[in-house]
Amino acid sequence: xxxSPCCEKAHTNKGAWTKEEDxxxxxYIRAHGEGCWRSLPKAAGLLRxxxxxxxxxINYLRPDLKRGNFTEAEDELIIKLHSLLGxxxxxxxxxxxxxxxxEIKNYWNTHIRRxxxxxxxxxxxxxxxNEPAPVEEATSTISSSGVAxxxxxxxxxxxxxxxxNIEKNPVQERCPDLNLELRISPPYQQESxxxxxxxxxxxxxxxTEDCNRSDGELISGSGSNLVVISLG
DNA sequence: AATGCCTCCAACCGCGTGAAG
DNA sequence: CCTTCACGCGGTTGGAGGCAT
Numbered sequence: 001x002x003x004s005p006c007c008e009k010a011h012t013n014k015g016a017w018t019k020e021e022d023x024x025x026x027x028y029i030r031a032h033g034e035g036c037w038r039s040l041p042k043a044a045g046l047l048r049x050x051x052x053x054x055x056x057x058i059n060y061l062r063p064d065l066k067r068g069n070f071t072e073a074e075d076e077l078i079i080k081l082h083s084l085l086g087x088x089x090x091x092x093x094x095x096x097x098x099x100x101x102x103e104i105k106n107y108w109n110t111h112i113r114r115x116x117x118x119x120x121x122x123x124x125x126x127x128x129x130n131e132p133a134p135v136e137e138a139t140s141t142i143s144s145s146g147v148a149x150x151x152x153x154x155x156x157x158x159x160x161x162x163x164x165n166i167e168k169n170p171v172q173e174r175c176p177d178l179n180l181e182l183r184i185s186p187p188y189q190q191e192s193x194x195x196x197x198x199x200x201x202x203x204x205x206x207x208t209e210d211c212n213r214s215d216g217e218l219i220s221g222s223g224s225n226l227v228v229i230s231l232g
Numbered sequence: 233a234a235t236g237c238c239t240c241c242a243a244c245c246g247c248g249t250g251a252a253g
Numbered sequence: 254c255c256t257t258c259a260c261g262c263g264g265t266t267g268g269a270g271g272c273a274t
Contacts (some may be wrong), residue, residue, distance in 0.1 A: 016268085017241075038259060055243065090262060091265080101262075108240050 013047045017056055023045055026061055027052055058101045066098025070107055078104060078112060083126040 012105065013021075028044035034057070037050035045111060046053060070078075081092045089108075090102035108123075116123040120130065 014244075031247090036259090050259085051261095052243075058261095059242070087263065102242075105263075111238055 010054070011051050012041075014052075017048075017060075021048065022056070022061060025057060026117075027184075029061075053092070055102075059100045062100075064098055065100065067108060070099075070111075074099070075112060078108065081118065082108065 017025075024044050028040065032043070039052040040046075040050055040053050041048045044053075048056075077095065078092060081095060085091050087105075089105045093099050093101040095102050116126075117193050119127070120128055140185040212231055
């Protein structure tokens with residue numbers, strides 16, 4: 001049995017948003033706040049699916065968005081974070097206030113990828129293009145996409161392997177100025193971590209009074225494993 | 233001016249995940 | 254446990270606009 005559609009497609013608009021639709025969405029969210037995207041279109045009088053509304057708000061209409069060109073500093077931060085996290089655009093976006101995952105993803109694909117190639121760096125592996133790709137060491141290092149496979153992570157945890165024990169971190173070798181501390185914690189350590197982390201910090205987005213994690217640390221990963229990354 | 237190609241980015245699609253029942 | 258539902262994420266697409274010929 002397949003997943004039921006998120007909305008009744010026959011009665012929803014698709015494609016570019018009109019000014020009127022934008023206004024309706026903004027007005028509704030100002031009045032009622034974000035959330036409950038499934039029921040929002042009907043309540044706001046929009047012939048759109050909730051998913052589309054959410055995307056429009058997050059990527060375009062949110063008042064805190066910083067529109068305009070990326071700075072050189074942002075470029076470099078994206079490159080460093082991508083070398084560490086891979087295509088975890090939402091996590092990367094969490095470190096760039098006012099930028100969205102979609103925006104960063106597009107910017108990566110259109111600008112940074114090319115920039116790295118022109119520097120002679122493979123944008124996927126972040127290694128020099130003319131050097132042979134390193135032999136896959138999935139169980140001991142971050143994979144070529146920059147993200148450890150979750151099943152492999154699970155196996156590592158099951159087998160009692162912690163990345164804390166990894167002696168050489170290839171990312172840190174590539175980015176010596178980036179203070180990175182990688183730690184994939186087995187489930188039994190989660191409790192102590194969770195007691196100090198609010199939801200926002202878990203997403204690497206913000207600190208709240210609910211937690212005492214100092215700024216400059218973000219949490220990546222989900223499920224039973226957490227990756228704690230310190231950014232210097 | 234017309235045409236074709238290229239670039240960029242907003243939006244869509246499908247899937248994974250966690251919560252709820 | 255299993256199923257269903259809603260949300261969020263990452264990959265991909267399509268069209269508008271810019272540029273070259």
